[in-house]
Amino acid sequence: MLRLESMKAKRGIWKSPEINLTLREGEIAAIIGPCGSGKTSIMLSMIGFLPYEGTMMYDGVEVSLIDKTYLRSKIAYVPDEPESYILNNRVFDEVAFGPENLGWKPKKVIESTIKALEMTNMLNLYDREVSTLSGGQRQRLAIADALSISPKILLLDNPFSNIDWEARKTISKTLEELCDHGLSIILTGYSMEELYLKPDRTLFIGEVGKPYEKKASYTNPLASERFVEVKDLWFNYDRRNIVLKGVSFTIRRNEIISIIGKNGVGKTTLLKILAGIYKPSKGVVLVNSRKPNPHLSVYVSQNPSAFLTEATPREELARSRSIDTVNLLEKIGLSYLLDRPIHNLSLGEKRIISILSGLCRGRLLLCLDEPTSGLDYMLGHRLGEIMKAAVSNNVTLIIATHDISFAEAYSDRILLLERGIIYEDWRRIFQ
Structure with missing residues (x-):
């Protein structure tokens, strides 16, 4: 489905680490690396937003040769800053925007929007103004945006950082069920512990540091009145x-x-x-x-x-x-x-x-x-x-x-x- 050989994303003279990956239908792949290592740039190259060098094939065709609108209907990207990508004022309108933009019939748009909101546990918020949502709810909204167009591949850029632990379990379970029905996923993260999904293969592109150590019980000497x-x-x-x-x-x-x-x-x-x-x-x-x-x-x-x-x-x-x-x-x-x-x-x-x-x-x-x-x-x-x-x-x-x-x-x-x-x-x- 997606094959990367010696692929490097490019931003001007900067290049990401080299990536070699084969992603098949229904599989999950993870890219683990520190801040600034190029994880987001690699994903943006996969949907044609950034140039790249090397080979990147989707269904046997070089990605750089595929029509961008068609490519983004098959490979959906969920950014690590969802606020920058939200375009509509109301939750339902935001999730419906993708299917509408692809020219789907109204009945299919409504059905896909409701299904995406259900999968992300957002249906009860369908009529809310986006401005009143919490950061975690906006992140779930961004995932619903991507799922609404029924993509073949879902790119999740640090997807669970603002989502509470209960919602993480619900959404990860939904995504695993979608993988059982053919959806493929690539997600990024800073450690294996935060992924909440079990990848079929994992790429490491740098050191992320040591986990936090629980503070011993003590009295803050600077705390006063x-x-x-x-x-x-x-x-x-x-x-x-x-x-x-x-x-x-x-x-x-x-x-x-x-x-x-x-x-x-x-x-x-x-x-x-x-x-x-x-x-x-x-x-x-x-x-x-x-x-x-x-x-x-x-x-x-x-x-x-x-x-x-x-x-x-x-x-x-x-x-x-x-x-x-x-x-x-x-x-x-x-x-x-x-x-x-x-x-x-x-x-x-x-x-x-x-x-x-x-x-x-x-x-x-x-x-x-x-x-x-x-x-x-x-x-x-x-x-x-x-x-x-x-x-x-x-x-x-x-x-x-x-x-x-x-x-x-x-x-x-x-x-x-x-x-x-x-x-x-x-x-x-x-x-």
């Missing part, structure tokens, strides 16, 4: 969509707090309230004894491309007010990124720069939304060093994450957000 206070916080987008239902908790100054929970439970909403972007429907929220506002807090989005505004990391970090973030980038061994165009960075590299950009604005509270999404272990440990540097500079951090191993390694406390309520005993989610 109460800094964030949340009492009986309620928030709703409309009468039907009540997200937070009486949330109460406190954070001490210079603490690192992780919030975990399923997709759509309100983690991002909570962070945006603490950053002064949203106002509570009811309740008390205080940051340093004042109402949250952009002068006290900064929210770093799940989508780093939307957060970064300058051409290079050096220009992005030049605004630093209190912490020498350029020097910090050099200390953690990433100075080689400083003068690269931001649009050429990998998702993980963009995420590190966006977090440093948030840190350099000199706010007392840093709210990080899914900060490890797109990071391999090496960059994850470097993020941990950035967080420690922030705390030593009198910054308090709250992060929303699905990465429990990172939270255990670098957080002072972990809180669970479930059904609109905060729980101190976060392990109840596994009960």
Whole structure:
């Protein structure tokens, strides 16, 4: 079905590592490698977005000779930054866009759209505005987009990074069932543990680093007086969509707090309230004894491309007010990124720069939304060093994450957000 021999994706003078792969009907292949190793570029070459050298054949025909519209109806790509590819305002319209664009009849469009939403556990959200979805729900939406055109090959670029553990199991089971009926899959990742699918063959294109180690129980010597206070916080987008239902908790100054929970439970909403972007429907929220506002807090989005505004990391970090973030980038061994165009960075590299950009604005509270999404272990440990540097500079951090191993390694406390309520005993989610 798909055969790659000595294939290298190309971006200008840069070339990816050489790939040799034969993918047959119903098979799953994985490409494992660190951030910036070329995994995304390899996938973009498979759908004709980037040139390549070597041989790449689909059904016996060289990919570079195949009509691009036809090729992309057979090989569907799910990006690692789904927000950049979503085109419609409503969930159903977004998933229906692909079949409509291929000229399918209305009845077939509706049937394929409903089926794709069912397979990704999104049918109950069919009428929602895309802007109200969580990051994980948008990632599931991107998978539904791809499945709606019934492709022969599905390319999944780091597909489970923003999806909660329960949804990962559901979607991976669905994908395995589709493989039993002939779908072939190529997916990328930073480790075998995060794939959630058992590949028939795996290609490794670089070192990804050592897994996180659980932090030993200790008292943070820098944590001091109460800094964030949340009492009986309620928030709703409309009468039907009540997200937070009486949330109460406190954070001490210079603490690192992780919030975990399923997709759509309100983690991002909570962070945006603490950053002064949203106002509570009811309740008390205080940051340093004042109402949250952009002068006290900064929210770093799940989508780093939307957060970064300058051409290079050096220009992005030049605004630093209190912490020498350029020097910090050099200390953690990433100075080689400083003068690269931001649009050429990998998702993980963009995420590190966006977090440093948030840190350099000199706010007392840093709210990080899914900060490890797109990071391999090496960059994850470097993020941990950035967080420690922030705390030593009198910054308090709250992060929303699905990465429990990172939270255990670098957080002072972990809180669970479930059904609109905060729980101190976060392990109840596994009960």
